[in-house]
Amino acid sequence: MRRLPVTTAVVGTLLLAAGCGGGSGDAGTSAAPSTSLPPSATSAGKPIFPASDGPSGAGRLTRGPVSIAMPSTFEQQGDQVRQSRSTTVTYASNRREGGQRVAIGMTWSHGEDTKSAEQEAKAFRGQLLDVEHVKDLRMVKVAWPGLRAAYQFAYTDHNVSPGVQTFVLMGSTAAGQFVSVTAKAPPSLVGPLQVETICGSLRSTSAQK
Numbered sequence: 001m002r003r004l005p006v007t008t009a010v011v012g013t014l015l016l017a018a019g020c021g022g023g024s025g026d027a028g029t030s031a032a033p034s035t036s037l038p039p040s041a042t043s044a045g046k047p048i049f050p051a052s053d054g055p056s057g058a059g060r061l062t063r064g065p066v067s068i069a070m071p072s073t074f075e076q077q078g079d080q081v082r083q084s085r086s087t088t089v090t091y092a093s094n095r096r097e098g099g100q101r102v103a104i105g106m107t108w109s110h111g112e113d114t115k116s117a118e119q120e121a122k123a124f125r126g127q128l129l130d131v132e133h134v135k136d137l138r139m140v141k142v143a144w145p146g147l148r149a150a151y152q153f154a155y156t157d158h159n160v161s162p163g164v165q166t167f168v169l170m171g172s173t174a175a176g177q178f179v180s181v182t183a184k185a186p187p188s189l190v191g192p193l194q195v196e197t198i199c200g201s202l203r204s205t206s207a208q209k
Contacts, residue, residue: 037118037122037125037139040140041151042141043141044142045141046140047142048138048140048142048153048154048196049152049154049196049197049199051144051201052200052201053201054069054070054071054198055194055197055198058072058198058201059071059072062205063080064108065175065177065179065206066173066181066202066203066204067202067203068104068106068181068198068203071198073094073193074092074093074198075091075092075094076089076090076091077091085110086108086178087110088106089105089106090103090104092104093189093193095193097186097188098162100185102184102190102193102195103183104181104199105181105182106202107179107180108179109179111177115178116149117147117148117150117170117172117178118149118151120151120170121141121151121170124168124170132157132159137155138155139153145203146173146174146203146204146206147173147204148171148174149171150169150170150171151170152168152169153166153170160184164184164186165184165185165186165187165190166182166183167182167183167195167196167199168181168182169199174206175206179202179204181202183195183198183199
């Protein structure tokens with residue numbers, strides 16, 4: 001199952017709709033994936049972005065088995081996108097930079113995942129390296145509140161022009177559901193809109209009970 005590429009495609013499409021130009025990658029392209037994980041992803045290490053409570057004043061939204069602290073300056077874009085095995089909901093910032101907005105997508109599986117978080121991380125890494133040819137990929141395994149075997153990614157997406165910063169957190173809940181958050185943002189808005197802090201607020205709802 002290719003859940004994260006679906007999420008990044010949805011978020012990338014939103015950026016295109018915001019008027020930033022460029023094109024999205026071909027998620028259907030097949031290539032021999034990279035089958036090994038880098039040392040940074042074999043044991044829990046320093047996160048790319050830390051777990052957080054979210055930006056000050058942000059309200060916590062619950063969608064499926066996860067919740068996230070989303071500022072009021074972000075609005076949901078359309079209905080949830082439901083596929084056979086997963087659902088994605090996307091939010092975008094009101095603020096723009098050069099026609100681009102920050103887009104944040106949350107994805108969750110409908111039931112117990114058929115692949116481990118490690119398998120999903122390997123598949124996603126292979127997609128980025130072997131199909132998208134990402135040059136600045138960072139990947140790390142992290143210990144995350146309420147998730148097991150969680151992984152983070154950070155890279156520049158050049159399929160959207162000009163390139164946008166991309167942050168991903170993926171993992172499995174205690175019940176075995178796959179969950180993720182993907183954020184794409186023009187570099188100049190990553191700090192002002194606290195994109196990493198928003199991503200860091202992702203939590204499993206079962207862990208909050």
